[in-house]
Ligand SMILES: Nc1nc2c(ncn2[C@@H]2O[C@H](COP(=O)(O)OP(=O)(O)OP(=O)(O)O)[C@@H](O)[C@H]2O)c(=O)[nH]1
């Protein structure tokens with residue numbers, strides 16, 4: 001038991017700096033004075049948020065104004081709390097500006113990406129030895145992580161299951177474009193030290209990856225205790241079988257902050273085209289030599305990308321995945337645009353209605 005860790009004993013208060021609070025946050029918070037206190041969202045349970053403040057964790061709801069705006073704080077967000085001891089309530093009234101926003105990719109009905117976590121420095125894309133190890137899946141993850149602004153790191157877990165652990169990186173390095181690829185065993189602890197450079201105090205890391213790759217086992221290893229449930233027996237949420245069902249932020253022994261996630265079954269590509277371009281820098285570079293600047297690298301004459309495939313310099317499967325993700329991106333962008341038009345139309349209808357009411361009131 002480590003009593004300084006929530007879940008391993010009594011939760012201790014962390015200073016705001018230990019929670020990743022920077023000069024920028026301090027500056028943004030300056031306009032709030034009086035009964036307001038800052039904190040960082042550690043967990044969300046439907047309509048209640050667990051927030052770590054400088055004097056310990058609190059449970060809070062959100063203000064009606066935030067609800068109306070559809071602004072729901074994400075795990076990792078720095079928020080402003082209104083503490084009213086006489087009413088016995090603590091309410092989140094504002095979300096401080098986010099440095100990075102990591103989204104699920106697929107946009108919702110209103111065309112907005114679903115936020116997984118905010119203010120993330122590094123994303124550990126966790127995969128595992130065995131059939132899970134798949135270059136195409138990693139390309140997809142890289143595209144969404146690049147779009148978030150956070151730094152990606154690829155972690156291949158369960159290296160203890162591989163006959164030749166060194167060979168694990170061989171499948172992934174060709175698609176990683178210089179991104180670190182680190183084989184580890186969360187179970188035995190092998191290779192865990194290689195993650196140290198990313199686990200500095202105040203740094204925030206989010207774990208993403210399919211269910212069962214060992215994200216929670218990795219958290220437990222880094223916490224030094226069995227806080228997160230990891231058993232092979234899983235709760236069925238109707239969409240798949242996940243052991244972890246809520247997103248949660250932990251403070252590690254190293255001082256880094258780490259967010260565990262329920263396994264992601266399907267990640268959408270999102271709406272930012274920069275992510276796709278950054279995940280395929282080889283194609284981006286080749287495309288500069290295509291005859292046509294708007295070449296789609298399909299059947300166009302003078303296509304340097306197709307030529308590279310023919311010459312065996314670029315894998316056909318990689319190009320095929322690039323095409324698949326590009327189509328998805330175009331679809332998501334269209335959906336987002338339609339969502340924007342819809343919400344704009346709704347806004348104008350509201351303004352028109354208000355105008356009519358004002359005119360009517362003037363006549364009366
Ligand atoms: N052999 C081996 N098994 C591991 C390792 N890490 C995790 N496991 C096992 O893999 C199973 C799944 O681990 P979890 O940590 O629950 O996986 P998860 O990614 O958190 O899964 P979800 O919460 O469903 O997303 C458990 O039975 C773990 O004991 C490892 O390094 N080696």
Ligand SMILES: [Mg+2]
Pocket residue numbers: 215216217229230243244260261262263
């Ligand atoms: Mg888990």
